[in-house]
Amino acid sequence: MQKAIVVALLVALFWTLSPTKAQETSKVDLYGGYDYLRYNASPRISGVPPSESANANGLSGQFTYSPYSLLSLVAELSGYAVARRAFNTTYQISYLFGPRVKIRRGKITPFAQVLLGRVWAEDGFTFGSVTSFGMTGGGGIDLRVTRHMAIRLGQAEYLLTKFADGSNNRQNNFRFGTGIVLRFGEK
Numbered sequence: 001m002q003k004a005i006v007v008a009l010l011v012a013l014f015w016t017l018s019p020t021k022a023q024e025t026s027k028v029d030l031y032g033g034y035d036y037l038r039y040n041a042s043p044r045i046s047g048v049p050p051s052e053s054a055n056a057n058g059l060s061g062q063f064t065y066s067p068y069s070l071l072s073l074v075a076e077l078s079g080y081a082v083a084r085r086a087f088n089t090t091y092q093i094s095y096l097f098g099p100r101v102k103i104r105r106g107k108i109t110p111f112a113q114v115l116l117g118r119v120w121a122e123d124g125f126t127f128g129s130v131t132s133f134g135m136t137g138g139g140g141i142d143l144r145v146t147r148h149m150a151i152r153l154g155q156a157e158y159l160l161t162k163f164a165d166g167s168n169n170r171q172n173n174f175r176f177g178t179g180i181v182l183r184f185g186e187k
Contacts, residue, residue, distance in 0.1 A: 025066065025069050025104065025186065026066065026148075026183035026184055026185060026186055027065070027066055027184065027185030027186070028063070028064065028065055028066070028183070028184045028185050029062070029063075029064040029066070029072075029181050029182065029183050029184075030061075030062070030063060030064075030181070030182045030184070031060070031061065031062040031064070031152060031179055031180070031181045031182075032059070032060070032061050032062075032179050032180060033059070033060055033152055033155075033177050033178050033179015033180065034057070034058075034059060034060075034177060034178060034179060035057070035058045035059065035060050035078060035080065035175055035176065035177040036055070036056075036057060036175070036176045036177070037055070037056040037057075037058060037080050037159065037173060037174070037175050038053060038054075038055060038056075038173060038174040038175075039053055039054045039055070039056060039082065039171065039173050040053050040171055040172050040173055054082050055082070056080040056081060056082045056092070057080065057081065058078060058079050058080030058081065058092075059078065059079055060076060060077070060078040060177055060179070061076070061077050061078075062074055062075065062076045062077075063075045063076075064100065069104070070101055070102060070103065071099060071100070071101060071102075072099070072100040072101075072102060072111075073097075073098075073099060073100070074096075074097065074098055074099070074100050074113055074115060075095075075096075075097050076094070076095070076096045076097070076115055076117075077093070077094070077095050078093065078094045078095075078096075079091070079092070079093045079094075080092045080093075090121060090122070091121065091122045092119060092120065092121045092122075093119070093120045093121075094117060094118070094119040094120075094134050094159075095117050095118055096115035096116060096117035096118075096134060096135070096136060097115060097116065097117055098113060098114050098115035098116055099113065099114065100112070100113035101113070107143055107144040108141060108142070108143060108144075109141070109142040109143075109144070109150070110139065110140070110141050111139050111140055111141075111142070112138070112139035113136070113137075113138070113139060114135070114136070114137045115135065115136045115137075116133075116134070116135050117133075117134055117135075118131055118132070118133065118134060119131065119132055119133070119134035119161050119163075121163065130163060130164070132161055132162045132163045132164075133160075133161070133162040134159065134160065134161050134162070135159070135160045136157040136158065136159050136160075136175065137157060137158050138155065138156050138157030138158055138175075139155070139156070139157075140152055140153070140154055140155030140156065140177075141153045141154060141155075142181055147183070147186075148182060148183050148184065149180065149181065149182055149183065150180075150181040150183065151178075151179075151180060151181070152177065152178050152179050152180070152181055153178065154176065154177070154178055155175075155176065155177040155178070156174075156175070156176050157174075157175045157176075158172065158173075158174065158175075159173040159174065159175045160172060160173070161173065
């Protein structure tokens, strides 16, 4: 049984890496979209006890440069807001950078990425702000609509933040996004 699984995985790997006829690959992609963020308990979220989680809405923008057809470099800027009560909102901005691996198959482009950087948060209740390490790991799927535009059907990621919380200084969060990708400079 284990041999069959290993053989199936190897066949799938070689199929995805096999040469295909020339495909349009962009040199630069610009992405903009909506993000949903599920914060796991953190004292940095105003009005949320440390044992609870909170939902946040926000926007993300990405600049992607593709020096190779399978490998890209990503720079991302995201912002979120958690509104608990009037004048009691927590804001978070992250700026992350890292590699992305993608495999274009016709109109579909699945990808996986790991981004590292900093996360800034401001608490609307105490008017204090703090910056910490941030990291995402996950992937998504783009669907080509035209030669220069794609729709990001979904991007799901684990988002780690390291704000000092008096416990383990580690917040494990979930992020999901969708939006539009503009493609420039075909190779």
